[in-house]
Amino acid sequence: xxxxxxxxxxxxxxxxxxxxxxxxxxxxxxxxxxxxxxxxxxxxxxxxxxxxxxxxxxxxxxxxxxxxxxxxxxxxxxxxxxxxxxxxxxxxxxxxxxxxxxxxxxxxxxxxxxxxxxxxxxxxxxxxxxxxxxxxxxxxxxxxxxxxxxxxxxxxxxxxxxxxxxxxxxxxxxxxxxxxxxxxxxxxxxxxxxxxxxxxxxxxxxxxxxxxxxxx
Amino acid sequence: xxxxxxxxxxxxxxxxxxxxxxxxxxxxxxxxxxxxxxxxxxxxxxxxxxxxxxxxxxxxxxxxxxxxxxxxxxxxxxxxxxxxxxxxxxxxxxxxxxxxxxxxxxxxxxxxxxxxxxxxxxxxxxxxxxxxxxxxxxxxxxxxxxxxxxxxxxxxxxxxxxxxxxxxxxxxxxxxxxxxxxxxxxxxxxxxxxxxxxxxxxxxxxxxxxxxxxxx
DNA sequence: CGCTGTTTTAAACGATCGTTTAAAACAGCG
DNA sequence: CGCTGTTTTAAACGATCGTTTAAAACAGCG
Numbered sequence: 188x189x190x191x192x193x194x195x196x197x198x199x200x201x202x203x204x205x206x207x208x209x210x211x212x213x214x215x216x217x218x219x220x221x222x223x224x225x226x227x228x229x230x231x232x233x234x235x236x237x238x239x240x241x242x243x244x245x246x247x248x249x250x251x252x253x254x255x256x257x258x259x260x261x262x263x264x265x266x267x268x269x270x271x272x273x274x275x276x277x278x279x280x281x282x283x284x285x286x287x288x289x290x291x292x293x294x295x296x297x298x299x300x301x302x303x304x305x306x307x308x309x310x311x312x313x314x315x316x317x318x319x320x321x322x323x324x325x326x327x328x329x330x331x332x333x334x335x336x337x338x339x340x341x342x343x344x345x346x347x348x349x350x351x352x353x354x355x356x357x358x359x360x361x362x363x364x365x366x367x368x369x370x371x372x373x374x375x376x377x378x379x380x381x382x383x384x385x386x387x388x389x390x391x392x393x394x395x396x397x398x399x400x401x402x403x
Numbered sequence: 404x405x406x407x408x409x410x411x412x413x414x415x416x417x418x419x420x421x422x423x424x425x426x427x428x429x430x431x432x433x434x435x436x437x438x439x440x441x442x443x444x445x446x447x448x449x450x451x452x453x454x455x456x457x458x459x460x461x462x463x464x465x466x467x468x469x470x471x472x473x474x475x476x477x478x479x480x481x482x483x484x485x486x487x488x489x490x491x492x493x494x495x496x497x498x499x500x501x502x503x504x505x506x507x508x509x510x511x512x513x514x515x516x517x518x519x520x521x522x523x524x525x526x527x528x529x530x531x532x533x534x535x536x537x538x539x540x541x542x543x544x545x546x547x548x549x550x551x552x553x554x555x556x557x558x559x560x561x562x563x564x565x566x567x568x569x570x571x572x573x574x575x576x577x578x579x580x581x582x583x584x585x586x587x588x589x590x591x592x593x594x595x596x597x598x599x600x601x602x603x604x605x606x607x608x609x610x611x612x613x614x615x616x617x618x619x
Numbered sequence: 620c621g622c623t624g625t626t627t628t629a630a631a632c633g634a635t636c637g638t639t640t641a642a643a644a645c646a647g648c649g
Numbered sequence: 650c651g652c653t654g655t656t657t658t659a660a661a662c663g664a665t666c667g668t669t670t671a672a673a674a675c676a677g678c679g
Contacts, residue, residue, distance in 0.1 A: 209425060209427055210427075211427030214635075214637080215636080215638090224657085226637095226658090227640090227657075228656085228658095230637080230638060231656070232656090307523075307577070346593060346595075349589060350602065350605045351605075354574040354578060354605075357574040357577025358571070358577070359573070360573065361523070361526070361574070362570060364526070369569055373565060373566075376565065377561070389563075389567075392616045393614075394570075396612045397609040400612020400613070400616075401609045430666060430667080431666080431668090432665080441628055441629085442628090442629090442667095443629090443668085447626070448626090451667080451668080452667065
């Protein structure tokens with residue numbers, strides 16, 4: 188096992204365990220045994236459990252922030268060149284974010300779900316210093332997306348968008364956090380199968396309609 | 404300190420600590436020292452930490468389920484006696500749930516927020532056996548609310564409501580979970596103050612519009 | 620008051636936690 | 650091969666965890 192394999196295996200195991208049972212209940216011993224590495228490897232390669240948690244987030248968020256900013260730049264040009272009705276563009280923007288995230292996760296929808304679950308945990312479980320770390324490092328992307336929405340829906344106030352964005356984030360994170368349980372319950376209740384992609388295609392119209400509905 | 408005072412103090416301290424730092428990171432020593440009782444009191448009165456967690460949920464959910472079913476029975480009669488457009492009734496139903504929860508929490512909006520934060524933690528952090536416990540004990544109320552929505556919006560399919568309800572739950576739980584941080588950021592960004600009640604009045608139209616938007 | 624059942628207290632249990640240590644194993648290069 | 654820096658290993662560190670124990674304190678009642 189090369190050095191990079193050890194690091195990657197630790198990140199993979201940590202990401203899955205954090206998502207399944209939370210940060211506090213995931214011990215370094217569980218992580219290293221699942222990753223097939225020695226207990227001390229985490230502190231050797233990452234310094235501490237806290238730094239490992241940040242590394243799990245950075246592994247996805249760093250490339251995602253780079254890519255989404257590229258994608259948004261490109262798309263914004265085409266919108267500016269042919270300004271039209273606001274209607275379809277809101278859904279388009281939401282899908283852009285979702286499918287850029289999917290691209291970073293190698294179009295593995297399960298990876299995206301796992302990561303959103305982690306993000307939800309970080310916001311609802313973790314200490315405030317960790318929320319601040321995420322906000323400081325990745326807040327710029329968030330603000331960029333909100334700014335574009337304001338261009339798309341010029342009749343909305345910035346405050347409308349502030350709240351609508353957090354409502355939408357909540358619906359998305361919560362849904363993807365428990366996507367396995369939700370799908371299982373759905374298939375029991377309706378005796379029909381459904382895949383994550385179809386849930387996303389239900390979520391996008393919900394969010395877009397919600398955005399349009401918040402205007403005072 | 405009477406026996407009931409000891410039990411109540413433990414529940415109060417546990418509820419706040421669980422909401423602040425999660426179930427795993429809240430030790431019995433933190434709870435009992437905050438509650439001003441002996442360490443052994445939790446195991447004496449509740450049996451175990453796990454039972455204490457369930458007791459925290461039951462303290463709110465038991466009276467809430469009783470009350471919300473009463474309120475829904477009453478409201479459904481008045482709706483049946485004068486069937487009208489579906490439009491305003493969806494918002495009315497959402498407000499009914501929110502303000503019944505507020506009633507159980509003595510109209511202390513912070514208590515409601517704390518509890519929703521706990522519910523979010525239970526769904527995203529806790530083990531599946533705990534989700535099953537909540538679903539089995541309180542799922543009937545959930546199904547009742549969904550059934551009423553189907554009456555209000557007869558053009559929607561049951562599947563539409565299944566997903567919309569979970570999207571709405573997510574937006575609500577996530578927002579209320581981090582309500583303090585969200586309000587703090589809002590007041591920094593816009594240099595305006597806002598109270599939780601106003602956030603709820605923004606959330607309700609978002610959810611109602613989202614519900615109407617999911618129909619295929 | 621004296622008795623009885625309940626509650627509280629202080630101390631200790633074994634288990635597990637994150638982290639550190641020092642030696643062993645390894646990899647890369649002259 | 651022999652050297653050097655990196656990585657892995659096994660063991661141990663002190664700290665903290667949930668729970669249990671046995672004695673002390675308390676409350677209520679005849």
